[in-house]
Amino acid sequence: MLMKSSAVLGAAALGAWAQDTPTYILNTNPSSPVSQPHTAQFVSYSFEPAFWTEFFGEPSSPRNLTFTLLNQLHSRGARPIIRAGGITMDSMIYDPKQALSAVRTENGKGGIYRTTIGPSFYKQWDNFPPGTTFISTLNFGNNSLPIARDLALASQSLQRDKILYYELGNEPTNYPSSRWQRSTANYVSQWLNFTSAIASSLLSTRPAGGGDSDGPTGGKPLFWASSATTDKTDLHVRPSDLIPAGINKTGRVGQYSIHSYAFATCDPAREKLATIPNILNHTALKAYADDEIYPSAKAALDSGAGWVVGEFNSIACSGKPNVSDTFAQALWTADVELLYAVRNASSVHLHQGATLAFQSDQQLNTPGDDGTPGFSSYSLLYPIDSSKRGEARVLPVFVSQLLVVEALKGGGRIAELALPKGGGVKSNEWSGYVVQAAGKEKRLVLLNMKPFYAGQAGKRGEVMVDIGKHNGVEVKRMTAPSVDEKDAAKVTWAGQSFRDGNAVGEVTVEKVAKGGKVLVRDSEAVLVTFL
Ligand SMILES: *[C@@H]1O[C@H](CO)[C@@H](O)[C@H](O)[C@H]1NC(C)=O
Ligand SMILES: *[C@@H]1O[C@H](CO)[C@@H](O)[C@H](O)[C@H]1NC(C)=O
Ligand SMILES: *[C@@H]1O[C@H](CO)[C@@H](O)[C@H](O)[C@H]1NC(C)=O
Ligand SMILES: *[C@@H]1O[C@H](CO)[C@@H](O)[C@H](O)[C@H]1NC(C)=O
Ligand SMILES: *[C@@H]1O[C@H](CO)[C@@H](O)[C@H](O)[C@H]1NC(C)=O
Ligand SMILES: *[C@@H]1O[C@H](CO)[C@@H](O)[C@H](O)[C@H]1NC(C)=O
Ligand SMILES: *[C@@H]1O[C@H](CO)[C@@H](O)[C@H](O)[C@H]1NC(C)=O
Helix, strand or coil: CCEEEECCCHHHHHCCCCCCCCEEECCCCCCCCCCCCCCCCCEEEEECHHHHHHHHEECCEECHHHHHHHHHHHHCCCCCCEECCCHHHHHEEECCCCCCCEEEEECCCCCEEEEEECHHHHHHHHHCCCCCCEEEEECCCCCCHHHHHHHHHHHHHHHHHHEEEEEECCCHHHCCCCCCCCCHHHHHHHHHHHHHHHHHHHHHCCCCCCCCCCCCCCCCCCEEEEEECCCCCCCCCCHHHHCCCCCCCCCCEEEEEEEECCEECCCHHHHHHCCHHHHCCHHHHHHHHHHHHHHHHHHHHHCCCEEEEEEECCEECCCCCCCCCCHHHHHHHHHHHHHHHHCCCCCEEEEECECCCCCCCCCCCCCCHHHCCCECCCCCEECCCECCCECCEECCCHHHHHHHHHHHCCCCEEEECCCCECCCCCHHHEEEEEEECHHHCEEEEEEECCCCCCCCCCCCCEEEEECCCCCCEEEEEEECCCCCCCCHHHCEECCEECCCCCCECCEEEEEECCCCCEEEECCEEEEEEEC
């Protein structure tokens, strides 16, 4: 890769900065607890199984665009875990005779009654970059042990070495209340019942010989537990509810999973709140992480267990066009992933999919014509051409994944930073982190979350940050012409854009001389590496 270095100050790469740009003094010591060291699996994904073929193709014809993006992450050292999960896993059935990976049974308007998967669904896992691991998801929605068990056995027989954990059921908080009569104990009892039966079947039908006979979980079939949303429901099954209720009394829990969606377009009231300024309000994002997610994280960590954000995205019910398909989504994703990194999530699974007509009867999004997929506007990409979203392409959010991967690489331990001092920078418009990686490498991630819109009157605001004494730093910048930019060709990470999956442009690393300051414009983020 070519490396282009611009002279002296970061600002030089952007043209002259204004003489009157105010300087802010940043204390680069942690203002929060420092996290555990993060692994190459931290940046991970969840893909709605009903749309598996659209995203990944068939084993003999893999979907180039999606795999190109995954390869971009792997080439930077990331090893995303793939959860084949979401609401449609709860009506997913395995048919050993079906030739295609995944076939939807729909009502003609995009309502999905069933997703039937065949052996190709699992065989396709061989097309993922080497080192990819998976969460094998099992249908709990049909309330049928044979259906759940057949999925587990098929995945084990075809891909045992790639399965990290099994997951029984998606978002039990959304099941009909008749299922467990709003009782945590009823839920726990049935979950233990199913997982014990499934684990016994898995152990008694282990394929003999070949490969890593113990698999990633050391031979023991282990499950994710909870997979609850933070919606206010009568069934209390978040990890903080399930741990005291004895969910691990049979020793089958590997990690705790919780889902994070702070905004939604599932109904008109919440749709009004799903705006660019709201999804970029750092104060609110941090409050949601602390109030809704962290109590479950803490319950897991206190019990000695790991926890994951098994599914999340900015705006539930498939995002909001003109918000989640803009550069704002890149700033949102980077900030939220780092908030959960500080809070010791082992992995965070950004959800990818398409509109599900059965999710809500008053949602903003709809499937495409004739029930074709209306791809979620919060996804990394539109994997195929579609009537609803136009040509296949990468969305502006993708660059955030490169920022987070590079920020945490090398076992990075991350903490929050206090607001830079000097007046003016508001806590809802600014987010800062310090990362300490192996070999004592120190990095900063600075996110200026203040929206700057296309066509906005006046000059784009900017913050000049005095990062204290140093012997020189290198800066990589995540930027776009404006916060509402929708064309990924104009959105760059370290000078490169990725609209068609491949990098366009040369890597641009800005060199800041000894003691120099770092410029962050409104709606922009930087990764600063101390030399
Ligand atoms: C994260 O884990 C580290 C130990 O690795 C601990 O010191 C820290 O307090 C934890 N942070 C939170 C927010 O729980
Ligand atoms: C995508 O297609 C191009 C051109 O045919 C090919 O060079 C590249 O290897 C493919 N990438 C993947 C990940 O399959
Ligand atoms: C599974 O449950 C769904 C939703 O209730 C239902 O439409 C479908 O017919 C069920 N499938 C089977 C095989 O029972
Ligand atoms: C588990 O489920 C089976 C089949 O429904 C039932 O016979 C058994 O009583 C259940 N066991 C427990 C402990 O709930
Ligand atoms: C569940 O219990 C088993 C057996 O005691 C233990 O090995 C495992 O670490 C526990 N899992 C969690 C998530 O605490
Ligand atoms: C940002 O969120 C906080 C916490 O929810 C709220 O108090 C504040 O009014 C919000 N700020 C703006 C500008 O919306
Ligand atoms: C998105 O913005 C475009 C251009 O301003 C507008 O035509 C379109 O109606 C908007 N879409 C939605 C769903 O608001």
